[in-house]
Amino acid sequence: MADKYIKVQAISGFGEYLPGEQIAFDKMRSLIEQVYRRYGFSPLETPAVERWEILTAKGGIERQIYSVGKPESMDSSQIELGLRFDLTVPLARFVAQYAGALTFPFRRYQIQPVWRGERPQQGRFRQFYQADIDIIGSGDLDPIYEAEILCVINDAFDSMEGVPEIKIHVSNRKILTGLCVDFGIAARAGELLREVDKAQRDGNRAVIAAIGEMLGQDEPTGFRETLEQLLDAVGSGLEELTELLEGRTQALDGVEELREVYEAAVKLGVPANRLVLDPTIARGLDYYTGTVYETFVQGYDKWGSICSGGRYDDLAGYFTTQRYPGVGVSIGLTRLVDLLMKNGMLETGRKSTADVLVTMQDRDRFLDRYLEIARGLRSAGVNTEVFPEDRRLMKQLGYGGRIGIPLAVIAGGDEFERGVAKVKNLETREEREIRLEELTEGIRGMLREKTQGV
Amino acid sequence: MADKYIKVQAISGFGEYLPGEQIAFDKMRSLIEQVYRRYGFSPLETPAVERWEILTAKGGIERQIYSVGKPESMDSSQIELGLRFDLTVPLARFVAQYAGALTFPFRRYQIQPVWRGERPQQGRFRQFYQADIDIIGSGDLDPIYEAEILCVINDAFDSMEGVPEIKIHVSNRKILTGLCVDFGIAARAGELLREVDKAQRDGNRAVIAAIGEMLGQDEPTGFRETLEQLLDAVGSGLEELTELLEGRTQALDGVEELREVYEAAVKLGVPANRLVLDPTIARGLDYYTGTVYETFVQGYDKWGSICSGGRYDDLAGYFTTQRYPGVGVSIGLTRLVDLLMKNGMLETGRKSTADVLVTMQDRDRFLDRYLEIARGLRSAGVNTEVFPEDRRLMKQLGYGGRIGIPLAVIAGGDEFERGVAKVKNLETREEREIRLEELTEGIRGMLREKTQGV
Numbered sequence: 001m002a003d004k005y006i007k008v009q010a011i012s013g014f015g016e017y018l019p020g021e022q023i024a025f026d027k028m029r030s031l032i033e034q035v036y037r038r039y040g041f042s043p044l045e046t047p048a049v050e051r052w053e054i055l056t057a058k059g060g061i062e063r064q065i066y067s068v069g070k071p072e073s074m075d076s077s078q079i080e081l082g083l084r085f086d087l088t089v090p091l092a093r094f095v096a097q098y099a100g101a102l103t104f105p106f107r108r109y110q111i112q113p114v115w116r117g118e119r120p121q122q123g124r125f126r127q128f129y130q131a132d133i134d135i136i137g138s139g140d141l142d143p144i145y146e147a148e149i150l151c152v153i154n155d156a157f158d159s160m161e162g163v164p165e166i167k168i169h170v171s172n173r174k175i176l177t178g179l180c181v182d183f184g185i186a187a188r189a190g191e192l193l194r195e196v197d198k199a200q201r202d203g204n205r206a207v208i209a210a211i212g213e214m215l216g217q218d219e220p221t222g223f224r225e226t227l228e229q230l231l232d233a234v235g236s237g238l239e240e241l242t243e244l245l246e247g248r249t250q251a252l253d254g255v256e257e258l259r260e261v262y263e264a265a266v267k268l269g270v271p272a273n274r275l276v277l278d279p280t281i282a283r284g285l286d287y288y289t290g291t292v293y294e295t296f297v298q299g300y301d302k303w304g305s306i307c308s309g310g311r312y313d314d315l316a317g318y319f320t321t322q323r324y325p326g327v328g329v330s331i332g333l334t335r336l337v338d339l340l341m342k343n344g345m346l347e348t349g350r351k352s353t354a355d356v357l358v359t360m361q362d363r364d365r366f367l368d369r370y371l372e373i374a375r376g377l378r379s380a381g382v383n384t385e386v387f388p389e390d391r392r393l394m395k396q397l398g399y400g401g402r403i404g405i406p407l408a409v410i411a412g413g414d415e416f417e418r419g420v421a422k423v424k425n426l427e428t429r430e431e432r433e434i435r436l437e438e439l440t441e442g443i444r445g446m447l448r449e450k451t452q453g454v
Numbered sequence: 455m456a457d458k459y460i461k462v463q464a465i466s467g468f469g470e471y472l473p474g475e476q477i478a479f480d481k482m483r484s485l486i487e488q489v490y491r492r493y494g495f496s497p498l499e500t501p502a503v504e505r506w507e508i509l510t511a512k513g514g515i516e517r518q519i520y521s522v523g524k525p526e527s528m529d530s531s532q533i534e535l536g537l538r539f540d541l542t543v544p545l546a547r548f549v550a551q552y553a554g555a556l557t558f559p560f561r562r563y564q565i566q567p568v569w570r571g572e573r574p575q576q577g578r579f580r581q582f583y584q585a586d587i588d589i590i591g592s593g594d595l596d597p598i599y600e601a602e603i604l605c606v607i608n609d610a611f612d613s614m615e616g617v618p619e620i621k622i623h624v625s626n627r628k629i630l631t632g633l634c635v636d637f638g639i640a641a642r643a644g645e646l647l648r649e650v651d652k653a654q655r656d657g658n659r660a661v662i663a664a665i666g667e668m669l670g671q672d673e674p675t676g677f678r679e680t681l682e683q684l685l686d687a688v689g690s691g692l693e694e695l696t697e698l699l700e701g702r703t704q705a706l707d708g709v710e711e712l713r714e715v716y717e718a719a720v721k722l723g724v725p726a727n728r729l730v731l732d733p734t735i736a737r738g739l740d741y742y743t744g745t746v747y748e749t750f751v752q753g754y755d756k757w758g759s760i761c762s763g764g765r766y767d768d769l770a771g772y773f774t775t776q777r778y779p780g781v782g783v784s785i786g787l788t789r790l791v792d793l794l795m796k797n798g799m800l801e802t803g804r805k806s807t808a809d810v811l812v813t814m815q816d817r818d819r820f821l822d823r824y825l826e827i828a829r830g831l832r833s834a835g836v837n838t839e840v841f842p843e844d845r846r847l848m849k850q851l852g853y854g855g856r857i858g859i860p861l862a863v864i865a866g867g868d869e870f871e872r873g874v875a876k877v878k879n880l881e882t883r884e885e886r887e888i889r890l891e892e893l894t895e896g897i898r899g900m901l902r903e904k905t906q907g908v
Contacts, residue, residue, distance in 0.1 A: 008508065011504075018552060068521070068522055351557065367721075384494060
C-alpha cells in the first residue's frame with residue numbers, strides 16, 4: 001500500500017512560501033514595483049524560456065543553464081530552449097527584436113524568476129526572483145540617468161519597513177581600467193578587474209597577492225602600491241581619491257565621472273551617508289563600462305550584494321549592429337526576503353488577505369444577513385471572508401485568529417433584534433458594538449487605527 | 455559579417471507584450487487579484503518546475519509536458535523535472551506536503567504561467583497565465599463554497615472595464631453520472647462524460663451519435679432520448695430540468711444540488727441572467743464530482759471557456775490518504791487578454807506608467823528646480839518621469855505623447871520668475887498655468903478629471 005502514494009518533497013534550491021511568508025514576499029515585491037512605477041518605468045515580462053543560442057551568446061554561463069526539452073507531442077523542430085538565467089539577456093534580445101516599436105530612452109522594469117544550476121546555500125537558490133530596472137538609449141544616453149538609478153534604489157529601500165539601514169557602494173569602472181592604461185597594462189584590465197571583484201570575499205591582501213602573481217614580470221613599478229592604496233580607500237571621499245591618484249590621468253577621468261554621478265545623486269535626494277565610494281566594486285562582467293553599484297544590508301555583508309548593476313555601452317551587441325547604451329540595477333528579491341525572514345525582520349503572521357471574518361450563528365435563519373454584511377464590506381473595499389459553516393463561535397474565532405485576520409463580526413438573534421453587531425479585534429480581544437448601518441464605516445475606522453498602530 | 459549576429463525571433467506559442475500591451479495585461483491581472491483578495495484568498499506561488507512523477511501522477515498529459523534538463527554543473531542527481539502544465543497539480547502537491555502548516559478551509563489564489571506543448575492557435579499558447587482560486591477542506595467542505603466561487607467569478611468580470619457581457623454556464627456532474635446510474639450503465643459514466651464534453655465543439659447531434667455507437671447493444675431503452683433532451687435543455691430553468699428527468703432519482707439528486715448552489719449564488723448577488731444552467735458542461739476530467747462551471751464571453755464562444763472549474767472530492771489522492779475536497783476555478787488570463795486585444799477591446803495606448811513628464815529647458819541653470827518638482831510629485835504618489843536631456847521642447851513633448859504620458863510640466867526662466875509652471879495635457883493639448891506651490895495639488899486634480907473622463 002505504501003507505494004501507492006507518490007512521495008511529495010521539496011526540490012533543493014526551488015523554494016516556495018507558506019501563506020504568511022508569501023504575503024510578506026508579495027508586499028516587498030509590490031513596494032519595489034510601486035517605486036519603479038513612481039519613476040515612470042514600464043513593466044516587461046519575457047517568456048521563461050529563450051533560444052539556447054541567445055542564452056549562450058556571451059558564453060561563460062552555459063554550465064549553469066537548465067535546458068528545456070520539447071514535449072513528445074511536438075514536431076521535431078530544431079529549436080533548442082533553456083530557462084533564462086538573468087533578466088538582462090532577455091532584455092537585450094527584446095530590445096533588438098522590437099526596437100522599431102519601442103520609444104527610446106526605453107525605461108523598463110521586470111520582476112520575474114530566473115533559474116541557475118548553482119549549489120544552494122545562504123542567499124543562493126536555483127530559482128529566484130530578480131527585480132530589474134534599466135534605462136536604454138538608442139545611440140547615446142545621458143549620464144544623469146546613472147544618478148537617477150541611485151535615487152530609485154534609495155527610494156525602493158526607503159519604502160520597505162523593517163529593512164535595516166543599507167549602504168550603496170558606488171564606483172566607476174574607468175578608475176580601475178584607467179589605472180591599467182596609466183601603467184601601460186591596458187591589455188590586462190579584463191582579468192585584473194575580475195580579480196579585484198573577489199576583494200569583498202577574499203580580502204584586499206589576497207587579491208593584491210594574486211594580481212602580483214598574475215602580472216609577474218609584467219608588473220609596472222609602483223602599480224601594486226597604488227592599487228593597494230586604492231582598494232584600501234573604501235569609504236573615503238572624492239578628494240582623497242583624487243589625491244591618491246595624482247598624475248594618473250586616465251584613472252582620474254573615472255573619478256571625475258564618479259564625482260558627477262555622486263553629486264547629482266545627492267542633489268536628487270540620496271542621503272550622502274548612504275553612499276559609499278568603493279573602488280573595489282569592479283563587477284566581474286566586462287559588460288559594464290562606467291558607474292557600478294552594489295548594495296549591502298548593514299550588518300549582513302556576508303549575504304552579498306542585494307542590489308547590483310551599472311552603466312554599459314552596448315546592451316545588444318550580440319544581436320544587432322545598433323548601439324544601445326544603458327544603465328540598470330537588479331534587486332535580488334528572493335535573497336533580500338530570505339535575509340529578512342531568516343533574521344526575523346519580516347512579519348509573516350498574517351496568513352490571510354482578509355481584514356474581516358464574518359462569523360455565523362443559526363445559518364438557516366440569518367444566512368442572508370451575514371451575506372449582506374459581507375457584500376457591504378466588500379463593495380467598500382474591505383477584504384472579507386465569511387465563515388459559512390454553523391460551527392461553535394469559539395471554533396470560528398479560532399480559525400480567524402490562526403490565520404491572522406484582524407477583525408471578526410459577531411451577530412446572532414439578539415444583536416440583529418437590536419440592530420447591531422459586535423466587532424472583535426482578534427489580537428487584542430477588544431470588542432465593540434456597532435450599529436448595523438454604521439458597520440462598514442466603523443470597521444474601516446478600526447482597520448485604520450490598527451495600521452496606525454493605535 | 456552577417457553571421458556575426460545571432461538572429462532574434464519569437465518562439466512560436468511563447469508570446470510577450472510590448473509596453474502598452476503589458477500595462478493592459480497587468481491591469482487585468484491586478485483587477486482579478488484584487489477581487490480574489492476581496493474574498494480573503496491568500497496568495498500562493500509554486501516553482502515553475504515539479505518532479506516528473508508528480509506531474510505525471512494522473513497520466514494522460516505526459517506528451518504535452520516540457521521536460522527540464524539539469525545544467526552541466528550539477529551533480530548527477532536522479533531527480534527528473536518538468537515545467538508545470540496547470541496550477542492544480544502543484545496545489546495538490548503543496549497541500550499534501552504542507553498540510554500540517556496550513557489552516558483549513560485553505561483559500562488560495564495563484565496567478566502564474568503554465569506550459570503545454572500544444573499547437574498554437576486562437577486562444578491556445580505554449581506559455582500562458584492561469585489565475586486560479588480554490589477552497590480546500592480537510593475531510594469535508596460545505597457546499598455553500600460552490601456558490602461563493604460563482605460570486606467571485608461574477609465580481610471578477612464585473613471589475614473589468616471593456617469586457618463584454620459574460621455568461622457563466624453551470625451544471626452538476628451528478629446529473630449526468632446519476633442518469634447513467636438510473637439507466638443501469640454506471641460503469642460507462644466516465645467515457646460517456648468525456649464524450650458529452652465535446653458537445654460545445656462538435657454539437658449535440660454528433661455527440662449523441664457517438665454515444666449511440668459507443669454503447670452499441672448495451673444502450674438502455676430510452677437513454678439516448680433522455681440524454682438528447684437533456685443536452686438540448688441548455689439555458690432552461692430548474693423546473694424544466696426536474697420535469698424532464700422525472701423518475702430518474704439519481705439524476706434528480708444532481709438537479710437538487712444544482713438548485714441549492716444556484717439559489718445561494720443569486721442570494722449572494724450573482725445576477726440570475728448571467729447564469730446559464732447547462733447540462734452539456736461535463737468537464738472531461740473525472741476529477742470533478744459536483745458543480746462544474748464554464749464561462750463564455752458573449753459573441754466570442756469560439757474562443758472557448760475563459761474561466762472553468764468545479765467541485766472535486768479528493769484533491770491530493772495521488773499523494774496522501776487524507777481526503778481534501780475542494781472547489782475552484784481558473785481564469786485563462788492570457789486567453790482572455792488575447793481575446794480582448796485581438797478584438798480591440800483593451801486600451802493599449804498607455805505605454806508608460808508615468809502620469810507626468812517634467813520637461814527641461816536650460817538644464818545647467820534649472821536642473822535643481824526640475825528635480826525638486828519631480829520629487830514633490832513622487833512623494834505625493836504621482837508617477838513622474840524627468841526628461842533629463844536639454845533637447846528641443848517639441849522633441850520632449852513628442853516623446854511624452856508617443857508613450858502615452860497624460861501630462862507634461864513646462865517651465866523655463868520666465869515661468870520660474872513668475873513662480874508658476876505650465877501643465878499641458880498631451881492628449882487634448884489644453885494648457886494651464888499653475889502656481890508652483892500648488893503644482894502637486896493642481897496636477898492631482900487634472901489626473902482625477904482625466905480618469906473621470908471629464
